[in-house]
Amino acid sequence: MIIQLESKIKTKDKQLILKSIAAINHKPTEVKTQAGNYLVCIGKADFDIRLIGSLPGVLDVHRVSESYKLVSKKWKVGYSHVDLGGGIKIGAAQKTIMAGPCSIESEEQVEKIVTHLKLNGIKVMRGGVFKPRSSPYAFRGLGIDGLKMFYRICKKNGIKIITEVMQVSQIKEMYDYVDVFQVGARNSQNFNLLDELGKVDKSILLKRGMSGTIDELLQSAEYVFSNGNEKLILCERGIRTYENAYRNTFDINAIAVLKEKSHLPVIADPSHGIGVREHVAAIGLASLIAGADGVIYEVHQCPEEAASDGQQTLNFDESAAFVKKINLLTNYN
Amino acid sequence: MIIQLESKIKTKDKQLILKSIAAINHKPTEVKTQAGNYLVCIGKADFDIRLIGSLPGVLDVHRVSESYKLVSKKWKVGYSHVDLGGGIKIGAAQKTIMAGPCSIESEEQVEKIVTHLKLNGIKVMRGGVFKPRSSPYAFRGLGIDGLKMFYRICKKNGIKIITEVMQVSQIKEMYDYVDVFQVGARNSQNFNLLDELGKVDKSILLKRGMSGTIDELLQSAEYVFSNGNEKLILCERGIRTYENAYRNTFDINAIAVLKEKSHLPVIADPSHGIGVREHVAAIGLASLIAGADGVIYEVHQCPEEAASDGQQTLNFDESAAFVKKINLLTNYN
Amino acid sequence: MIIQLESKIKTKDKQLILKSIAAINHKPTEVKTQAGNYLVCIGKADFDIRLIGSLPGVLDVHRVSESYKLVSKKWKVGYSHVDLGGGIKIGAAQKTIMAGPCSIESEEQVEKIVTHLKLNGIKVMRGGVFKPRSSPYAFRGLGIDGLKMFYRICKKNGIKIITEVMQVSQIKEMYDYVDVFQVGARNSQNFNLLDELGKVDKSILLKRGMSGTIDELLQSAEYVFSNGNEKLILCERGIRTYENAYRNTFDINAIAVLKEKSHLPVIADPSHGIGVREHVAAIGLASLIAGADGVIYEVHQCPEEAASDGQQTLNFDESAAFVKKINLLTNYN
């Protein structure tokens, strides 16, 4: 059960509500986000929901039987969106395009890609500075100095940035240089990280785990939301299956089902979803038709020389053609 | 290596070619289909392909390194299509829609659905009379009498039919009452059945196995083709993964990759691909955007009362809305 | 519900029972096997089982809620076993060892392997003459003549044989030359084949599908049993997963769980289960500890030259060492 409270609820009203919750043997968690004030109640006993609904200080009350609560669509009228400022709203009417290299490599690289993005009307740039790599001997990214450079150039050009955060201690040092914190597939159930990201007022894009279920993704999102941060975006990026004709198996079903189960925006990552450059656009377009609120993909001035993920990275021509198709599709829709 | 032979090749020319193949230690398989005359040669030794290409009786010669040969796109200019007559061509410019119930249940049912199909411009009806069921105690279909009834009504109405064949002995009795033989997921590697279907002059729709790879699907198709039947359609219907929020995981990557690797038409089955009625249209549209040549889906006058697969079957309103969206999308494309 | 009937039940008694079943809205299937006489009843209505149990002609009656019935352990006291004659009982106290090549290749080969088996006390030889191969251009086995030769040599030496049957039409021609029909992983849900194998009085070893569930395997076994054949053996041979460090992932859990859920004997196939020669013995021994009634593995006088599956086939020394370890383990147990 989710109880929406009045923003300026009186202490004694809240106490009465908590008492009533205790009376039906439910365990409440108080959640205060940028947008609301909630009591999430977990319990098994059956009860008359109107008893709670009629208490002073209660705006509304909803039964949510799923293991995730606040990210469920059951209690919200319509979908939520995340506002990055500058007119960029993820999950609103417009489809959002985010693009950029796997890894930030140099100032020159960022500038070239920014120019490409601006030419094609793309307003959010992706790029990693802390890279999770299977091998300890692989390139691990430019780190915090790379981030500052990346952010500086983008800000100057009116581009928002999204970049991966890998651990709690990085949140603070990255905070001023990030528009969207990305949580990668390997950290999809790093609950301490999710807890802390729930305590900052910054947008979060949460990727599905490598073999994460829909349910686990939504519960991970619940970690962030229930710690106080509603600025949440879900991301489908392909799952691990027996098929090895491609890097991952993009789960198009997940797009449709996440939009049914949650009010949060859903972004598709076709680059990781198929891992083959030639097919990134096809999978991206399919995701949008299936209901995704946008795409995030990899682009590089010279994919063959990219520090990582070159085989799934578009060059500028391919990227421009993809954007053109997205715009055509969006207008049709 | 695939050698295309002249249709009226002289015996002595063929003998010279076979001798040349033996000389480079390749093993030839002679294939004669409705459309062509081929020698498929398997071997490891390196050789000068022009030596073969210049022999009398040879139309063309192509290296194909994949384990599948004749179904590969490497040797064909453009895509092939399957002509069902009556202007219905699968794999040609038009997207093809096939729809119908999981199981044929009664004359009344078939007539109701035929009326719905005609109203919506759908020209191919699906419907099973031999049903593969996990349990021996479940409904196994109306059998050959059901097929005759199904075919009779459809023929009268100018509708082509597609229905599943489960074993070699059924081919002959079904032959006169079928436009397209469907090979189900469970029979995707029933090689004896594939061999025999290669010997008849009737279209075949081959479904990917429940956990079949792209490569296995194409090799299964090669069984049919190399036995002499080019009238082949591939079908992606979802694969088995760890995720159980849906019946299967529709593999949208497969659509794009099959169209890259093979010249055969590819049809998407979103009904089995997700198994949830609400999302069949979304997945179907996504498949078309990703390159599928058409869709096959389940529709029933009253899904709640269907003998099987009700939870993934559209009702008439949902089906009509889906068709409308397909037409819109096709015109945009 | 399973009703065990007296072997010489009177017609009028049976009619009364069928009437009583109809009265509780259950659908009966009559099953007559080598060992028993059953009515398998499917239905949802609740009823007093004693009403059925007290009818004349009824030996016993059992509720079985699973989708599979006759293969369930719920209605049987103890485990069943399959008697091949000559003192060879699969599923009885002794662990059974079956070994032989992937494919029967020549008279000389069979004789060499038979000698090896006899030296090591192995009494059942495996060997394929009809080979299911992914590619139509691969070696497909010696066929029925090979089988006759294989059977003749083995019979002369007191060795029983197990070999794969791929389609209905082969059953009759193979019948006289087979001790155990093997149903391969690709045919695990070839229901027509299972139906027909249920009608013959010959032992059947049923392999789990490549990505078959425990439940599907037991339902496939139910096809055979409910058609009249109790001489059934289940076989775990590894499943398809994302891991590609080995050919398949041997599912050791399945061994323990099948012995919990079914009364049928369970055999492990470590050769396909891991697909790497060096580890076949380790996986085989683990299976026996986990409860398997025996193992089936591949052995060849010269694995490097085997027509198929060489990389997972033991040579004679490895095979002898494996048998020695099995005997040691069996004595410990």
Add this chain to the structure above:
Amino acid sequence: MIIQLESKIKTKDKQLILKSIAAINHKPTEVKTQAGNYLVCIGKADFDIRLIGSLPGVLDVHRVSESYKLVSKKWKVGYSHVDLGGGIKIGAAQKTIMAGPCSIESEEQVEKIVTHLKLNGIKVMRGGVFKPRSSPYAFRGLGIDGLKMFYRICKKNGIKIITEVMQVSQIKEMYDYVDVFQVGARNSQNFNLLDELGKVDKSILLKRGMSGTIDELLQSAEYVFSNGNEKLILCERGIRTYENAYRNTFDINAIAVLKEKSHLPVIADPSHGIGVREHVAAIGLASLIAGADGVIYEVHQCPEEAASDGQQTLNFDESAAFVKKINLLTNYN
């Protein structure tokens, strides 16, 4: 390539070695662990390994082509083991048994279980105080105070403890109260955590990820080792597959293959591996036969009332019976 250096190598000798590595275009990483002094060199160029081997200060040099290096078996004679003190050596001749509850719940609980362990000769107790839970609303463990209590009771009784660490910041506060740090499946690719655990002189048990590959597990272990910590234990705990008859699919193949590829000790976790109490012993014994150096399993004075994982937790009688079987098997072996 791994170069083992003399422990007191002279600066000028090391400089010459580094120069020689640069000359063949390899990138060296210096690794100093409790036991050795290494240079791990990554590069593609071919070279004469003897040139390196003959340099002063070099103890030995080995080619290791895998993506993991120091954890590979290729450069080590024999297997390594981890010494916990008090005669407890993991990976040495004796099989190691670790047992305890999923979660530490109370002083009384710990004392009851410690008594059980001592009675059965078990010298390592598991128990979580920081619990990774899918839902933010679930019990997350007693935290650091619980750990201190847990450690105090065990130390008094001569029992070593193993417990999960979830994030970098916990390492320091847990350090004095832990004998083995466990890295859970969800953190198997939490590279920052692995980096930091490589810098402490304490044993680490690293679990395979939920759908982690063998290769990824070994590369994660390489993170720890290459940061300076050789006290490493690998753990197979079941993987995620399509089968849902059990919680996970225990990958018995992994046991055999990890012992082939790495010199590190391998422990099996049958509790999570199958997730069904009745079969934990069968899977545990199978693991030992397949080569595991020990088992870790869940036991509780009253599994039905356990705070978590009750369905896969043994009671004292089941646990005692399991230990008895392990001892019997070990003596046979």
